[in-house]
Amino acid sequence: MTYQSRLLLYVGLLIVLLVGMMALSFKTARDVIVEGAEEHLRHVALRKEESVRDQREELLHYTEIITGDLRLQEYLYIILELGTSRESLGAYYDRQFGSLPTDCRLIMSAEGEVLLGSEYPRLVDEVSQVLQSGDTDHFYFRSVQGVFMVVMAPVVYQGQRLATTVVAKLMDQAWLNAQEGRSSDHTLFFEEDGKILWSSNTDYQGLDVDVSHGYLQTDDQYIRLHEVTLGGANPDMPNLWFGVSESRLIELLSNYQRWVFSFAIFGGLAVLLVGWLMLRNFSRPFSMLMRTTEEMINGRLPVMSRSESRTEMDQLANRFADVLDALRREQEEVKRVHQKLQETAITDSLTGLHNRRYLEEVAPGLLAQVERDERYLTAILLDLDHFKSINDEHGHLGGDAVLKHFARLLKDNSRTSDYLFRIGGEEFLILNVTEDPQASTAFARKVRELVYQSSVDYQGASIAMTVSIGVSCCHGGSGEASLGQLMRTADKALYEAKSAGRNRVVTHLSCQDGAVVVKPRRKIALVGDVTAGERQR
Numbered sequence: 001m002t003y004q005s006r007l008l009l010y011v012g013l014l015i016v017l018l019v020g021m022m023a024l025s026f027k028t029a030r031d032v033i034v035e036g037a038e039e040h041l042r043h044v045a046l047r048k049e050e051s052v053r054d055q056r057e058e059l060l061h062y063t064e065i066i067t068g069d070l071r072l073q074e075y076l077y078i079i080l081e082l083g084t085s086r087e088s089l090g091a092y093y094d095r096q097f098g099s100l101p102t103d104c105r106l107i108m109s110a111e112g113e114v115l116l117g118s119e120y121p122r123l124v125d126e127v128s129q130v131l132q133s134g135d136t137d138h139f140y141f142r143s144v145q146g147v148f149m150v151v152m153a154p155v156v157y158q159g160q161r162l163a164t165t166v167v168a169k170l171m172d173q174a175w176l177n178a179q180e181g182r183s184s185d186h187t188l189f190f191e192e193d194g195k196i197l198w199s200s201n202t203d204y205q206g207l208d209v210d211v212s213h214g215y216l217q218t219d220d221q222y223i224r225l226h227e228v229t230l231g232g233a234n235p236d237m238p239n240l241w242f243g244v245s246e247s248r249l250i251e252l253l254s255n256y257q258r259w260v261f262s263f264a265i266f267g268g269l270a271v272l273l274v275g276w277l278m279l280r281n282f283s284r285p286f287s288m289l290m291r292t293t294e295e296m297i298n299g300r301l302p303v304m305s306r307s308e309s310r311t312e313m314d315q316l317a318n319r320f321a322d323v324l325d326a327l328r329r330e331q332e333e334v335k336r337v338h339q340k341l342q343e344t345a346i347t348d349s350l351t352g353l354h355n356r357r358y359l360e361e362v363a364p365g366l367l368a369q370v371e372r373d374e375r376y377l378t379a380i381l382l383d384l385d386h387f388k389s390i391n392d393e394h395g396h397l398g399g400d401a402v403l404k405h406f407a408r409l410l411k412d413n414s415r416t417s418d419y420l421f422r423i424g425g426e427e428f429l430i431l432n433v434t435e436d437p438q439a440s441t442a443f444a445r446k447v448r449e450l451v452y453q454s455s456v457d458y459q460g461a462s463i464a465m466t467v468s469i470g471v472s473c474c475h476g477g478s479g480e481a482s483l484g485q486l487m488r489t490a491d492k493a494l495y496e497a498k499s500a501g502r503n504r505v506v507t508h509l510s511c512q513d514g515a516v517v518v519k520p521r522r523k524i525a526l527v528g529d530v531t532a533g534e535r536q537r
Contacts, residue, residue, distance in 0.1 A: 011275035015268045022264035025257055037224060037246055045226035045242045048188065051179065052230060052240075056138055056149060059167050062100050063137075063153035066165050069096065073157040080109055080162055090116055104148070106166035107155075115163060127152065127166050138232050146172030146198060147190060147230075147238060176200040184221060185245045188228075190238040197238055209241070221245045292324070348422040350400060351407035356423045362431075363483040366419075369433055370476030377481060378440035378473045378511065380430040381490040382447070385466040385502040387426035398458045399426075402465060405456045413450060415443065429490075437473040437511035444469045444505045452503060466503035470494030473511035
């Protein structure tokens with residue numbers, strides 16, 4: 001069968017399909033009304049829920065803007081720690097954040113003192129109760145004007161929680177009108193105890209609602225309802241409902257049937273016309289070539305099936321498929337070489353460990369993991385003692401032998417979850433995600449002991465080694481985990497180990513369980529002290 005005859009067959013089948021759709025539409029119209037109305041209502045209600053959630057996320061963004069303002073943090077710190085006047089706080093807040101579209105704002109200290117927003121006593125009471133009862137960043141409460149959506153966020157300055165900032169949005173009659181608008185065909189309203197409190201259509205306020213069956217009956221409308229869930233709302237809060245008139249849906253579906261009937265007629269004529277044009281001007285192989293060319297333009301190399309036909313277009317398509325195969329082989333070779341270059345770029349050529357470039361690539365993922373799982377990210381910073389003396393005595397080749405021996409020792413004794421890096425000449429780093437930071441300290445002591453007991457045979461000489469180690473941690477639950485902070489604290493611990501005589505492990509106080517990121521007078525704790533004989537070495 002030629003492609004022209006196949007195309008004629010496909011056109012005929014498409015026309016039959018369009019006519020069948022028309023007949024099926026008339027036959028199933030009533031079923032569509034009964035079964036589709038509820039599904040339509042559910043989807044619209046879900047979109048309303050998404051809209052409310054988006055507004056809540058927008059309020060959360062506003063709190064992030066407010067709490068992230070360094071000047072506000074300093075204001076609060078001066079007020080709370082130095083006892084200065086808070087009169088300028090309100091003026092600064094209004095000047096800096098007055099343009100934010102919120103209805104209420106409140107700042108409450110960690111001890112429950114109202115620093116800003118005392119003109120909202122009901123909001124103050126509700127926030128105080130929520131802060132006492134649990135840890136949440138949003139809640140709702142009812143007032144005489146409507147339902148308030150409230151979002152809270154802590155203000156943290158230098159690791160210390162100073163206060164809680166609160167913004168609120170009033171979900172009242174005006175809010176309902178903005179969400180839905182006045183209409184008799186659909187409505188959005190708050191209901192309590194079977195009565196409508198506020199509605200986008202004020203004609204429905206005060207009407208009774210059959211909550212158990214989910215409908216609202218008026219003089220000329222039968223409105224099917226679906227609840228719009230407010231995430232985090234208390235059970236005693238008014239319920240938010242969305243309703244659609246089924247009478248309107250029937251009318252719309254009837255219009256839809258008429259459009260389908262018209263579309264089937266004109267669509268069949270259009271298919272006939274297009275089929276005739278394609279018979280005159282196009283063919284299947286040419287269409288395939290066009291699609292393949294378009295995919296190549298978009299950076300893809302599709303697989304083309306070869307045709308047994310002897311027509312000129314099919315032969316051209318087969319040759320085009322050969323070109324694609326050749327390009328695909330070249331692409332695989334390029335990918336292989338690229339992958340090898342990537343591996344070379346992140347590996348230290350001398351020791352085979354990862355280099356600093358790979359550290360910068362893998363660190364964000366590890367920090368995100370500890371933030372998500374609220375675990376510890378530990379850094380073990382190792383520095384070979386007196387390495388310059390080894391280079392001076394045995395030459396750089398002897399120093400290289402020591403570095404390779406030390407790297408091999410780390411590989412053979414590392415844990416499966418460890419990430420090993422060479423970040424400097426004789427400086428190495430081990431990163432590990434753990435629930436128990438003390439395990440990293442224990443591992444560091446083990447490495448120190450192994451190095452102490454190990455030596456390198458180089459050109460008949462035995463080169464002894466010792467290593468100084470600094471261990472630091474950051475906890476994901478603090479919300480302030482960063483590679484820079486982790487490396488700084490590890491470097492401080494390593495400096496302490498060097499200053500205390502080398503060949504020892506020093507652990508930063510951040511590795512203690514429940515440690516909070518603050519700035520104490522001394523952050524270094526010496527652990528794993530060495531023996532007197534080891535100190536002499």
